[in-house]
Amino acid sequence: MAELCLLFDSDGTLVDSEILLAEAMSSTLPRYGLPFTSDRYMNEFRGMRFMSIVRTLEAVHGVLEEAPTRRMEGEMRALLEEMMKAHLTAMPGMSAALMELEGYPCGVVSNGPERKVRLALDTTRLARFFDGHIYSAYTLGVWKPDPRIYRLAAEQMGFSPSHCVVIDDAIVGVQAGLDAGMQVIHFAHHDDGHETPRGALRMHHARELPRLVAQISQKLAARN
Structure with missing residues (x-):
């Protein structure tokens, strides 16, 4: 993998x-x-x-x-x-999905202030999955859909963009991930009529996430 x-x-x-x-x-x-x-x-x-x-x-x-x-x-x-x-609650199935993915380094990349992100993770008990890896646009000085926000997070996590997977529900975030040269999963749980941009995978529920990550991992491994 x-x-x-x-x-x-x-x-x-x-x-x-x-x-x-x-x-x-x-x-x-x-x-x-x-x-x-x-x-x-x-x-x-x-x-x-x-x-x-x-x-x-x-x-x-x-x-x-x-x-x-x-x-x-x-x-x-x-x-x-x-x-x-x-x-506030976690998205349905997200905690279980993160438990299945515990072997992967994980970070949070948000257009919101860091204080708000930390409150969200603490309130929903998801903070333990991220080991303090929080990247706020207000701290980095760049906001989605600018792809630099994801590239900066990847750099600080020690990964090349091609070995990062973005999971985002909003089109501005999905496009930022694609433009950053990353693998992207569009979490399309909203019935808002937005199409998933070309190049991104579409996901409707968090339970699908481990399978999609494994699929991406296998695809990248086959290229190497």
């Missing part, structure tokens, strides 16, 4: 947090003059950087000044933390 490094997205891939994020945003942004709904996040903005979403809304509804923008983000993140502590 080829040695592989597994690079997981967090929101919507490891943990079922995206509906909580959508609700936190829909509860906060309208109070600052930016109309927003949970459905709009899930259908249009899933996986995107928070400030990219804000800038898109500002282009239609008017630009906020810096101080209100900071307050809005602070309020949204505080509300989200409360919701995560009370309601």
Whole structure:
């Protein structure tokens, strides 16, 4: 078997947090003059950087000044933390899948702040599978869909891109992994109508993950 490094997205891939994020945003942004709904996040903005979403809304509804923008983000993140502590769960089957994959080095690569990623992993008891290998866009200074975020994570994990497998539910993350030259599994558990980009494998449930990783490993081993 080829040695592989597994690079997981967090929101919507490891943990079922995206509906909580959508609700936190829909509860906060309208109070600052930016109309927003949970459905709009899930259908249009899933996986995107928070400030990219804000800038898109500002282009239609008017630009906020810096101080209100900071307050809005602070309020949204505080509300989200409360919701995560009370309601966050791992994606169905993910813990069992990670147990089957314990022989593989694993990292988390997220567009979210490191504090949020750590809270998600601690709350759902998934932190033990990652040995502290957390790569936040806010720490690295680069956000999906920029492929550099995955390349930087691979470099710090000590792997070449061709021996990394990205597992991501959002198209921005799937495309980032493909553009980084990595093997990619699109975790398509959302019924959002998005096609899996060419070159990525499609997965509907976490129980499929060990089989797909083994398939990729065998394929790479056959090339060597």
